[in-house]
Amino acid sequence: xxxxxxxxxxxxxxxxxxxxxxxxxxxxxxxxxxxxxxxxxxxxxxxxxxxxxxxxxxxxxxxxxxxxxxxxxxxxxxxxxxxxxxxxxxxxxxxxxxxxxxxxxxxxxxxxxxxxxxxxxxxxxxxxxxxxxxxxxxxxxxxxxxxxxxxxxxxxxxxxxxxxxxxxxxxxxxxxxxxxxxxxxxxxxxxxxxxxxxxxxxxxxxxxxxxxxxxxxxxxxxxxxxxxxxxxxxxxxxxxxxxxxxxxxxxxxxxxxxxxxxxxxxxxxxxxxxxxxxxxxxxxxxxxxxxxxxxxxxxxxxxxxxxxxxxxxxxxxxxxxxxxxxxxxxxxxxxxxxxxxxxxxxxxxxxxxxxxxxxxxxxxxxxxxxxxxxxxxxxxxxxxxxxxxxxxxxxxxxxxxxxxxxxxxxxxxxxxxxxxxxxxxxxxxxxxxxxxxxxxxxxxxxxxxxxxxxxxxxxxxxxxxxxxxxxxxxxxxxxxxxxxxxxxxxxxxxxxxxxxxxxxxxxxxxxxxxxxxxxxxxxxxxxxxxxxxxxxxxxxxxxxxxxxxxxxxxxxxxxxxxxxxxxxxxxxxxxxxxxxxxxxxxxxxxxxxxxxxxxxxxxxxxxxxxxxxxxxxxxxxxxxxxxxxxxxxxxxxxxxxxxxxxxxxxxxxxxxxxxxxxxxxxxxxxxxxxxxxx
Amino acid sequence: xxxxxxxxxxxxxxxxxxxxxxxxxxxxxxxxxxxxxxxxxxxxxxxxxxxxxxxxxxxxxxxxxxxxxxxxxxxxxxxxxxxxxxxxxxxxxxxxxxxxxxxxxxxxxxxxxxxxxxxxxxxxxxxxxxxxxxxxxxxxxxxxxxxxxxxxxxxxxxxxxxxxxxxxxxxxxxxxxxxxxxxxxxxxxxxxxxxxxxxxxxxxxxxxxxxxxxxxxxxxxxxxxxxxxxxxxxxxxxxxxxxxxxxxxxxxxxxxxxxxxxxxxxxxxxxxxxxxxxxxxxxxxxxxxxxxxxxxxxxxxxxxxxxxxxxxxx
Numbered sequence: 001x002x003x004x005x006x007x008x009x010x011x012x013x014x015x016x017x018x019x020x021x022x023x024x025x026x027x028x029x030x031x032x033x034x035x036x037x038x039x040x041x042x043x044x045x046x047x048x049x050x051x052x053x054x055x056x057x058x059x060x061x062x063x064x065x066x067x068x069x070x071x072x073x074x075x076x077x078x079x080x081x082x083x084x085x086x087x088x089x090x091x092x093x094x095x096x097x098x099x100x101x102x103x104x105x106x107x108x109x110x111x112x113x114x115x116x117x118x119x120x121x122x123x124x125x126x127x128x129x130x131x132x133x134x135x136x137x138x139x140x141x142x143x144x145x146x147x148x149x150x151x152x153x154x155x156x157x158x159x160x161x162x163x164x165x166x167x168x169x170x171x172x173x174x175x176x177x178x179x180x181x182x183x184x185x186x187x188x189x190x191x192x193x194x195x196x197x198x199x200x201x202x203x204x205x206x207x208x209x210x211x212x213x214x215x216x217x218x219x220x221x222x223x224x225x226x227x228x229x230x231x232x233x234x235x236x237x238x239x240x241x242x243x244x245x246x247x248x249x250x251x252x253x254x255x256x257x258x259x260x261x262x263x264x265x266x267x268x269x270x271x272x273x274x275x276x277x278x279x280x281x282x283x284x285x286x287x288x289x290x291x292x293x294x295x296x297x298x299x300x301x302x303x304x305x306x307x308x309x310x311x312x313x314x315x316x317x318x319x320x321x322x323x324x325x326x327x328x329x330x331x332x333x334x335x336x337x338x339x340x341x342x343x344x345x346x347x348x349x350x351x352x353x354x355x356x357x358x359x360x361x362x363x364x365x366x367x368x369x370x371x372x373x374x375x376x377x378x379x380x381x382x383x384x385x386x387x388x389x390x391x392x393x394x395x396x397x398x399x400x401x402x403x404x405x406x407x408x409x410x411x412x413x414x415x416x417x418x419x420x421x422x423x424x425x426x427x428x429x430x431x432x433x434x435x436x437x438x439x440x441x442x443x444x445x446x447x448x449x450x451x452x453x454x455x456x457x458x459x460x461x462x463x464x465x466x467x468x469x470x471x472x473x474x475x476x477x478x479x480x481x482x483x484x485x486x487x488x489x490x491x492x493x494x495x496x497x498x499x500x501x502x503x504x505x506x507x508x509x510x511x512x513x514x515x516x517x518x519x520x521x522x523x524x525x526x527x528x529x530x531x532x533x534x535x536x537x538x539x540x541x542x543x544x545x546x547x548x549x550x551x552x553x554x555x556x557x558x559x560x561x562x563x564x565x566x567x568x569x570x571x572x573x574x575x576x577x578x579x580x581x582x583x584x585x586x587x588x589x590x591x592x593x594x595x596x597x598x599x600x601x602x603x604x605x606x607x608x609x610x611x612x613x614x615x616x617x618x619x620x621x622x623x624x625x626x627x628x629x630x631x632x633x634x635x636x637x638x639x640x641x642x643x644x645x646x647x648x649x650x651x652x653x654x655x656x657x658x659x660x661x662x663x664x665x666x667x668x669x670x671x672x673x674x675x676x677x678x
Numbered sequence: 679x680x681x682x683x684x685x686x687x688x689x690x691x692x693x694x695x696x697x698x699x700x701x702x703x704x705x706x707x708x709x710x711x712x713x714x715x716x717x718x719x720x721x722x723x724x725x726x727x728x729x730x731x732x733x734x735x736x737x738x739x740x741x742x743x744x745x746x747x748x749x750x751x752x753x754x755x756x757x758x759x760x761x762x763x764x765x766x767x768x769x770x771x772x773x774x775x776x777x778x779x780x781x782x783x784x785x786x787x788x789x790x791x792x793x794x795x796x797x798x799x800x801x802x803x804x805x806x807x808x809x810x811x812x813x814x815x816x817x818x819x820x821x822x823x824x825x826x827x828x829x830x831x832x833x834x835x836x837x838x839x840x841x842x843x844x845x846x847x848x849x850x851x852x853x854x855x856x857x858x859x860x861x862x863x864x865x866x867x868x869x870x871x872x873x874x875x876x877x878x879x880x881x882x883x884x885x886x887x888x889x890x891x892x893x894x895x896x897x898x899x900x901x902x903x904x905x906x907x908x909x910x911x912x913x914x915x916x917x918x919x920x921x922x923x924x925x926x927x928x929x930x931x932x933x934x935x936x937x938x939x940x941x942x943x944x945x946x947x948x949x950x951x952x953x954x955x956x957x958x959x960x961x962x963x964x965x966x967x968x969x970x971x972x973x974x975x976x977x978x979x980x981x982x983x984x985x986x987x988x989x990x991x992x
Binding site for chain 2: 030031032033034035036037038039040041042043
């Protein structure tokens with residue numbers, strides 16, 4: 001016999017009640033009168049011995065009644081051996097999503113992660129399709145479903161382990177939200193009923209959960225979280241902030257943001273530059289993030305590393321630093337007129353390029369080798385043209401302004417052509433007709449708010465035919481179809497040809513609000529612009545220092561060199577350190593650091609994931625056990641409902657109660673009669 | 679009659695045998711006659727003669743009390759002084775409350791008390807004293823004024839024969855009533871179990887003292903009330919209040935006896951303080967002895983008074 005609510009059987013303990021009452025009886029029948037109770041005090045009740053139990057049948061009936069009620073409430077039933085329906089083995093798609101972010105570098109975590117993956121690989125059924133994805137800032141497919149299917153069944157686990165052995169945690173941040181949604185998207189390709197993502201991670205609080213809120217999970221997806229427990233250790237991390245643009249010439253402080261993990265046990269840390277003995281003590285309570293002013297870097301330090309000591313973990317404790325450099329840009333302005341002549345072009349050019357904290361611009365009339373950029377608005381002699389072409393051959397960029405029909409030889413000379421036809425355009429004025437917003441120069445204007453160039457009137461402009469032999473890219477055309485701004489590669493450099501000037505007699509360009517940003521982008525594109533950032537995080541793409549010209553050679557902190565085409569961003573920022581780039585004569589350094597969030601290593605609760613709508617589930621064994629229990633309970637309830645034994649027990653209890661009443665009544669009468677007889 | 683009754687103590691009537699006699703008057707007579715027949719053995723003879731003293735005759739005094747025999751022998755005039763024996767008024771205060779109905783023997787405390795009262799009445803009547811009766815529970819139930827006339831004793835016996843019907847023992851009201859009704863000074867014999875708080879008792883007895891009465895207190899208790907011998911733990915019901923208490927005699931006996939003893943001592947102390955005689959009489963004690971106790975107390979009282987008078991005359 002089984003019971004649906006066995007805890008009601010505890011009610012059977014109430015059987016002690018009648019037994020006690022029969023033991024501790026006050027013998028109501030034994031009563032005597034006494035002259036006065038003035039000198040008597042009541043005696044507490046005393047249990048009599050078992051042998052003195054009276055009315056044993058009455059006691060048995062009472063106990064039986066209590067027992068029947070207890071058993072009735074426990075809802076008994078007779079279990080039939082109904083074999084549960086055999087669970088049809090369902091095809092399953094399983095994605096093992098393994099965290100390879102920097103926080104997984106902590107002691108022992110990666111081994112645990114691999115062990116967990118091995119466990120799931122071993123448990124995978126033959127019909128299962130398994131994929132293994134790693135993720136840090138973005139998910140990467142290590143083993144795809146296709147790979148798994150292609151492998152022979154007995155080799156799958158082995159091959160998967162081999163591939164996983166080649167992977168190790170990097171230095172990247174954790175984009176957990178992106179990884180989960182990316183993995184879930186893989187399920188949308190087919191209609192397998194069981195879809196499981198096993199998330200193998202340390203679930204650190206610094207993981208980014210963007211994109212999970214409101215995400216529509218594919219139907220049937222379950223996310224099983226295998227949280228890898230890390231040894232609890234105090235950890236704090238730091239990150240040097242990008243220095244804000246200060247006034248030129250003013251020495252800037254280095255600001256550093258320090259975060260203490262919320263499970264940290266230490267609050268006192270020391271901050272100082274590597275190689276320097278000076279240390280600054282800082283206090284940071286658990287879970288707090290604060291910004292400090294770092295100690296002064298050693299004099300004339302171009303790059304260095306700021307260390308944070310005092311934490312238990314040697315992880316995320318160094319932040320690399322590159323001092324912002326001030327770029328000296330020399331622009332050659334040939335034939336642009338006088339400095340203070342508003343009718344000339346130099347007057348406006350000087351005002352477009354004011355000195356900034358990162359850049360100092362010098363305007364020169366004569367071309368020099370170190371000039372970064374040049375504007376030519378004059379007719380050059382053939383020998384000058386040769387000098388200019390040499391200069392362009394170094395990967396430099398020049399802007400040639402066609403000032404009239406006589407500019408033809410200069411254009412032809414610079415392009416290396418025998419001749420070029422430049423004619424003055426007729427008509428009242430010209431407007432810009434079409435603009436190539438795909439080109440980097442016009443790309444910043446590719447927004448309806450900024451893309452309106454139609455208000456700029458060009459009173460005079462020049463026609464010129466692009467020879468078929470020249471590989472040119474027209475960036476803007478006048479409304480009559482003639483090129484307004486054309487980019488022509490010349491040797492290693494670039495020549496931008498503007499078919500009109502910005503002096504007031506030629507156009508309204510100089511007084512347009514588009515003029516300063518346009519020339520700024522031209523300067524940046526040419527590579528002469530000042531860098532914007534010096535501090536990057538691992539995984540960030542570093543923009544190329546030059547957009548055109550010679551290839552850029554990158555050097556990673558470990559000495560590995562990578563050459564990329566000009567304009568191609570450097571993406572292999574997988575290690576914290578100082579990265580160097582050299583393009584032509586120019587060298588630049590940037591610092592790449594571990595994201596500060598990776599230092600926040602305290603684990604978050606799975607409830608946080610559940611709150612964001614992640615369909616958390618249990619692993620197979622647990623869910624099977626729960627399902628078995630649930631199934632058994634349902635089956636029991638059904639059997640009990642059919643048999644309804646409790647009714648009979650309640651009826652029996654009522655009958656016993658009736659019997660007890662009759663018996664006790666009879667006994668009471670008998671006692672009374674006996675007493676009366678006495 | 680005494681020959682056929684087994685005596686518990688030599689010469690005394692066994693109370694159990696005595697109580698077998700249904701007639702109260704007869705019981706009283708058995709005791710008193712038995713008592714008289716044994717007087718020759720008693721060292722206290724001469725008590726009935728209420729002679730007090732000889733006093734030299736002074737001129738002008740009543741010659742009726744002249745002792746002529748003494749004059750014949752000694753040729754001196756002496757006056758023979760007697761107590762006012764015909765004027766002795768004795769009131770019997772008999773407790774008829776329910777607590778008196780308790781019995782562990784064949785007869786109750788009430789039976790014993792009534793027999794004792796009847797004995798006293800018979801004895802005093804035979805001496806020619808006037809005997810009155812107050813029977814009370816929480817208030818006075820029967821009142822017979824102290825008289826010495828034919829038929830009065832019979833009335834008194836009938837009044838005593840009534841079964842106790844009262845509920846509680848309350849001495850306040852009866853004693854106040856006695857003080858009101860017994861205007862003339864006399865002897866008051868209180869026969870009760872006195873199972874009431876001592877504090878109240880003192881104030882009421884003091885009132886009687888103030889009225890000039892002489893008091894003899896007999897506390898009648900059942901032997902089992904002293905011994906508290908009960909076989910099992912059981913519910914004890916107070917006969918007066920009908921309140922139930924579950925009591926294990928084994929556990930409660932010592933404290934009960936201590937409290938009862940303290941109570942008795944308290945009552946005795948009160949009586950001693952007020953100059954009364956106090957006797958505790960158990961119902962298995964022969965009534966002859968109880969009567970003897972009474973007479974002894976009377977003698978002691980008489981001596982006490984004489985000593986007091988001598989001190990005053992000196």
